[in-house]
């Protein structure tokens with residue numbers, strides 16, 4: 460009994476102390492940030508309880524509509540600022556304050572990476588990890604087939620449709636996930652996984668991405684951990700992440716055995732033009748002493764996570780949209796046929812994209828309209844900075860409201876909520892106002908990889924097949940919230956073109 464009383468008393472004292480601290484003490488960050496517009500806070504929780512944990516992006520966007528492009532939030536005891544809109548994002552991350560937005564903010568639920576992984580490491584260490592990846596996805600390498608997307612796309616279509624002229628494919632978004640996972644695993648590990656293992660990897664990746672899109676209260680206020688237990692999100696992130704880590708640990712062991720046997724057999728390593736899987740590149744820089752052993756595996760987990768869910772959901776959404784709008788498919792086919800010299804479209808490469816302005820405009824509109832990553836993993840400011848006239852303190856967590864930036868009538872006009880490829884009439888990717896790959900030094904390094912895969916997919920799929928809805932009701936292409944928006948399952952009939 461005494462124990463219970465002591466426990467309750469301690470908790471009460473703790474809460475009262477926190478309330479008093481919040482009411483009467485202001486640290487430097489709070490003093491500076493309090494002048495930024497934002498919703499009123501309550502002691503201890505700040506604005507946490509005003510946010511719908513299952514739809515964090517919507518809550519953030521509703522607040523943007525009320526408080527404007529720069530708005531302050533207090534998440535438990537963490538000072539946060541939400542930035543919305545192309546000009547503000549560009550000013551901060553690309554032009555004036557690039558250096559200040561270099562750091563990623565590490566939430567408690569992401570701590571298993573121990574600051575050593577790709578997404579959450581910072582400073583020079585992060586730069587080393589990032590540059591190894593970036594050097595493998597240069598435009599030149601992608602044009603030369605670095606990710607072998609053509610091969611995997613054709614294989615997928617052949618497997619799905621065999622020799623049939625018409626095939627109803629079940630759960631098209633899952634097929635897109637299988638494709639994306641095969642490409643990423645081949646790129647990172649140099650392997651082609653069997654179907655059973657592939658499906659397990661997909662389920663773990665999906666689990667992490669779905670859960671990581673929810674707001675976890677304990678990321679900001681550890682005493683609220685019981686609320687997260689209810690949503691199970693934290694559990695899903697941790698167990699699935701650990702599964703992927705163990706999976707990659709095993710792959711790394713076999714690389715080590717291979718390397719050691721080469722050394723023992725005194726094999727001469729001959730120079731080769733063939734690309735090595737990324738895991739070998741990371742292993743080499745570990746042997747040189749540039750990164751910690753754990754970084755090899757943890758960074759690859761990040762790349763697989765970030766690479767699979769984003770690209771596959773993009774393909775899932777755009778196929779749904781095109782099935783619902785057959786006239787769009789006709790225009791795509793016409794464009795492919797105009798370029799199909801010597802029946803050569805299956806060999807298309809990313810370098811051809813300038814000859815396909817209509818497909819490129821669909822890609823741009825897909826990035827905008829479906830806005831796959833609604834809110835990025837946050838950054839943290841490393842100095843005070845003035846944005847749109849508001850001073851933001853050093854040490855503030857920064858949320859990029861990408862979905863709001865892409866779908867706001869303030870920036871895109873009255874038809875912002877319509878899918879209209881014509882708004883991107885020019886031929887280039889990277890259109891002004893689009894921030895689907897984030898911005899600045901922590902922007903997505905997989906942009907070119909995605910574009911190359913997305914573009915070749917569009918040409919090869921629609922050159923060879925017409926895809927139609929086997930049912931009477933249009934396909935539901937409204938995404939479900941995750942770190943990347945999740946496309947719901949649907950079926951489609953694939954009709955072979957002659």
Ligand code: HEM
Pocket residue numbers: 563577578579589643761762763765766767769770773831832835836859894895896897898899900901902903904905906908909
């Ligand atoms: C449709 C496809 C994709 C979208 C929409 C997307 C979007 C994003 C966004 C918004 C960020 C955060 C950027 C920021 O904080 O400003 C990001 C980061 C990242 N993405 Fe992507 N991404 C895609 C594909 C990929 C692919 C294919 C890979 C790798 C194969 C990848 C690897 C990463 C990594 C490693 C980071 C963390 C970068 C860092 O912290 O330095 N992404 N991505």
